[in-house]
Amino acid sequence: MSVMEMSHRGKEFLSIIQKAESDLRTLLNISDEYAVLFLQGGATTQFAAIPLNICSPDDAVDYIVTGSWGDKAFKEAAKYSKPNVIWSGKSEKYTKIPNFDSLVQNPDAKYLHICANETIHGVEFKDYPTPLNEKTILVADMSSNFCSKPVDVSKFGIIYAGAQKNVGPSGVTIVIIRKDLIGNAQESTPVMLDYKIHAENNSLYNTPPCYGIYMCGLVFEDLLDQGGLVEVEKKNQKKAQILYDAIDSSNGFYRCPVDKSVRSLMNVPFTLAKPELEAEFVKTAAGEKMVQLKGHRSVGGMRASIYNAMPLAGVEKLVAFMKEFQAKHG
């Protein structure tokens, strides 16, 4: 019987989801103080679920907005709380992370929200801000750098991530939440957005995306086999380094707009000094089987997404291609 045919209440699937959770707990060293939930609907569903579960409608919450995803999260939160953007990188085209000491946090905020890695802009938090008060929790959307490096989960109240970048197929969303935060959802919370329902039912309140969870479990096993997230991070650092080095040593032929100290290990955006060559770059690369290098429609340019599954050889091939392309067109 395929995993696709199994009952989600049968012992076969139970052992799959329990093993997946257990391996993820090992990978990220998640303590028993936290629940691990396998949900649906992507990070976008969590943009609503978080304020609905953590706030009353009049509660203040703080958002640091370092890109498009953080901005979307902030806008959705306004339906269920009183969110405030305490820092935005928009005027600098989302190329920076703020200095944490300069942040003016609301002492009454229920949480401080960040997007740990902005997929479109390639801006990644290398360290995390500390909320002003103990009562304020740190919440992070880690969709695009989840399991790409070790993270000290105990610093966060909630970590959430769509699976589809690093740990599985689209259609699975993982939420790691401190258990004492569960159980205070607003009355109008849809049952499927209520963390209490999912925690009490071990993510089996209704039929979960079984096959996707199974695939995530296989990836967690593989990441453990690789030596865990310390080793995974080393590989990701090496991949990113050779790519950023190629950009920075191109005498301006290629440019990455992001502050060097906060460049993403996952998403590397770059432009050409001659923008008229960009279409040619994307097309020629595709001819050599390097696809999806076009930047997000909202920012243009190019973007190389070098998630966990991209091997070093793939990045090396891209770098060699970039040098050839520059030699020809530089």
Added chain:
Amino acid sequence: MSVMEMSHRGKEFLSIIQKAESDLRTLLNISDEYAVLFLQGGATTQFAAIPLNICSPDDAVDYIVTGSWGDKAFKEAAKYSKPNVIWSGKSEKYTKIPNFDSLVQNPDAKYLHICANETIHGVEFKDYPTPLNEKTILVADMSSNFCSKPVDVSKFGIIYAGAQKNVGPSGVTIVIIRKDLIGNAQESTPVMLDYKIHAENNSLYNTPPCYGIYMCGLVFEDLLDQGGLVEVEKKNQKKAQILYDAIDSSNGFYRCPVDKSVRSLMNVPFTLAKPELEAEFVKTAAGEKMVQLKGHRSVGGMRASIYNAMPLAGVEKLVAFMKEFQAKHG
């Protein structure tokens, strides 16, 4: 590249989701007046989305409750509307469908909700009630009999279905909605529950469950190859008939509690006159590779789910086993 690796915005995946939609439109003869959405979160998410999109909080809505799923839908609707149960089969242990002429509908109801097939209780609507007013739409949860037979979509305002019974893996939810009903969601509707967002973005507002949608598309192709839903229904009728015949001709050794006229073609619940034999029945059947025959934990007994994918030979094998089991224990 596997479908799991594709960008949901690439032309390869676009052609997959467009073909899936087109084939579903052919199968169910869905007119251009309706939008077809591929969503996440199961029917349970729709229990909230429907009143949120169709009602103001003070609007009345009518529910016919013929089993557990209809009851859950009703309870969720109370968060976003004023739902009223106009008929419930609970006192008769959900074994009946009401006589439509006897229903007292609310003339101001925004919609009339039914669960077309109750998975746990095996009760299926063979025809559909007509709302009292033109302004009241008929809404149906078809999760467990979707694409098992032809349906006149034009009778409904909304049809919704989790894919996992008949058309694909878990993690995909299909919503068919008359386009004029879209665009009036309550302000507090999570963006992921707003039909307008999904319709405007052709189900690609955020990353959809790509692989699941691909699988649904393959199933739709197969159902068309089988000759469409008229032929599929004939097969389902034959499968159900030999199983119900075996139960009814067992001189009471097996019993199906459901009214004969509304017995489900998909889920066949039955009990043994000697309940102490039920565990033995399930165990022995499993020994012959017929699994998942135990009834839902809320009702007990046995349940044979004979969805589209169950071949006639599978039902014949079960029937032969039932006769043997009766000969031994009767």
